[in-house]
Structures are given as structure tokens and as C-alpha cells.
Amino acid sequence: MQLIKAPRDTLLKPLTTVAGIVERRHTLPILANILLKKEGSKVSFIATDLEVQITTATNFGVGTGDTAVTVAARKLLDILRALPDTGEVTISQTTNKLTVQAGKSRFALQTLSAGDFPALSVPETIAESVTMTQKALKHLFAMTHFAMAQQDIRYYLNGTLLVFEPGTLRAVATDGHRLAHCQSVVDTNNESTEVIVPRKTVLEMQRLLSDSDEPVVIEVGTGQIRFCFGEVELISKLVEGKFPDYKRVIPTNYTRHFDVSREALLGSLQRAAILTTDKLRSVRFQIGANALIASSTNAEQEEALEEIDINYNAEALDVGFNVSYLLDFLSSLKEETVRWSVMPDANASALLTLPDDDSFQYVVMPMRI
Numbered sequence: 125m126q127l128i129k130a131p132r133d134t135l136l137k138p139l140t141t142v143a144g145i146v147e148r149r150h151t152l153p154i155l156a157n158i159l160l161k162k163e164g165s166k167v168s169f170i171a172t173d174l175e176v177q178i179t180t181a182t183n184f185g186v187g188t189g190d191t192a193v194t195v196a197a198r199k200l201l202d203i204l205r206a207l208p209d210t211g212e213v214t215i216s217q218t219t220n221k222l223t224v225q226a227g228k229s230r231f232a233l234q235t236l237s238a239g240d241f242p243a244l245s246v247p248e249t250i251a252e253s254v255t256m257t258q259k260a261l262k263h264l265f266a267m268t269h270f271a272m273a274q275q276d277i278r279y280y281l282n283g284t285l286l287v288f289e290p291g292t293l294r295a296v297a298t299d300g301h302r303l304a305h306c307q308s309v310v311d312t313n314n315e316s317t318e319v320i321v322p323r324k325t326v327l328e329m330q331r332l333l334s335d336s337d338e339p340v341v342i343e344v345g346t347g348q349i350r351f352c353f354g355e356v357e358l359i360s361k362l363v364e365g366k367f368p369d370y371k372r373v374i375p376t377n378y379t380r381h382f383d384v385s386r387e388a389l390l391g392s393l394q395r396a397a398i399l400t401t402d403k404l405r406s407v408r409f410q411i412g413a414n415a416l417i418a419s420s421t422n423a424e425q426e427e428a429l430e431e432i433d434i435n436y437n438a439e440a441l442d443v444g445f446n447v448s449y450l451l452d453f454l455s456s457l458k459e460e461t462v463r464w465s466v467m468p469d470a471n472a473s474a475l476l477t478l479p480d481d482d483s484f485q486y487v488v489m490p491m492r493i
Contacts, residue, residue: 247345280365
């Protein structure tokens, strides 16, 4: 039975969209597969890892019959990428094989029953619904994702907090050493709701969202969140747990500020990082009269020193930071200028913001040097 007939690149697009979450190694063999579901001319591609599920649909099915089958995602993707970009690709199904044919190339792939595919169900009741542009949601994730924890035993830190408030959507991420907060205006009057979106979901959404004004609908149900945009639907389980009170972490009383070129600061810190100790990654910052000096040393007594001109006339400050935390932040920005706020205390956190923009704050704890 013929399922699909389409140009190679047309077929690659939906497959690439869903294949990103497929695990190469898993205890359940079927999780290495994607589900192809054909309903007339509509063909749906579905992938899941039991925590996240991505679905995308296209209209290049052939024939009137309905069927569903699962096949190894990576093998199908590798085959399509290796085929020449000429002519059409035909995908057909027999009893337990899926045949991929293009020109004089032919591949027969093993299949598993679609009935065994552990698809996530759509949330039955929606507690919160927000519509915003893809560009705005991608910006929220881009400005906070780097502060998420990785495999922390405090599992609630391994993700991003989304705070739904009347007229506002906030994204907050922290690993206990730094915190990033960003907010966007949205058209909603719903009551306040907080959910923790898993790290993998956030990174997948960053990959899938475009910098466009096309809409994305966010729906929160019991233990789940759903994102719908274009032809894509992503359903994810939520992280249970109590996220730290981010409002207590963000300083509101800092009165000493200086603006610095993002490009100049990024370049200086990249060079200073070369001579840091791998584990500590500490860089010393001496902030004084119209100058920011960043220096680093290592076990071999080697030293790097970088000086940047700034407009600063307050008390001198000598403080250390993990340079990776600053590089993550600076690499994610597109703005030309960064505002750095300090307190005259080597134990106080640094507050990094954007001039004339109160929608973003990044707080970094100091290190002992």
C-alpha cells in the first residue's frame, strides 16, 4: 500500500521537525521509531520520548486508505538525506516492512505495530491559554535557557518556570548560582499560574520556533503543556516541584551602574577564559575609575589581563565570577550594550540588564578568588 509520494526535501522537513526528540538508546525499542499516521491525503509524523511528544502533519499522502505504522526515525532520516535531490520519493507499506524508493534506489525497513506506540494524550482540561508571536516566545526562551540546571538533584531547577499573569508571561531559569528572568506582554486576563517546563522541551521549542510574527498557542492542562504553531504540535509533561522565589533573588536597590559594549566584553572574557583553571573558570574583575579589568590565572602561574574603558566613578570593587556564566549570557544577546549594576560588596551578586529595557534581568553570584 502506497503511503506517501513527495519530493525529498518536502518529506525531510516534517521528519526533521519531529526526529529531534528521538532517543538513540532507550529501553523501549519503539521509542526509536516515529509513528506515520495516514488519513486520506493527510499524513502525520509523531515522535515521543514519553516526556515530550512532537506532531506535524502534511498533505502528501496518496490513495484514500487510512493506516498507521512505526519505523526507525534515524534510519529513515539518514536514507532521505543521502538520496539525491531529484525526482520524488515513494514510501509504501507491506505486512512488516516500509519501502522507500527513489529512482533506482530502494530500501526496505523493519516496522513495529502502531498500536504499541506510547502516544501522549492531549490535555483534557485547559487551565491556561495564551496566544503570542513565535518571535516573542523564542525571545523569552533565548534570554533564559542558559541559566537552567543540568541533571541537578533539585529536579525543579532542570527547566524553565513560566509565570502566566494578567497581561504578562514571564520566563525564569536558575541553577542556584545564577538566575535569568525575562517577560513579555501578552493579551490575557487569566489568573496567575506557574508551571515548570522541562529543559528538553525548552531546547526543542527554541529549535522549532521561528523569528516570525506567526502565532503560537500555549495551553496548560493538568501536568501537561501544549504548544501549537504552524503545522506543529508539541505536548510536554511538566516538572513537579516548587520553584525558588525569583523575586527575592533579583536586586531592586542597586544604584551603581555602568554600560559596556557587549562585543568588547564578550571578546575580553573569551580571551581571559583561555587561561582559567578548567574546573573553577574564575575570572577576577577589578572595577574602578572608568576601567574594568578582567584577569585570570591558572596552575602554571600563567596570567591573562584585559582592560575595558567604562564610565564609572563610584567605589572601586574587586570581585570574582565564573566566566562561563557571563559568556553564556553575552553569547545569547543581540543587543549592542549591557548595563552592569553592582554594590560596594565583594559578596554581592552582579545584576546584568539592558539599557532602557526593564523586561530582562540576569543575576550572577560571585566566587571567592
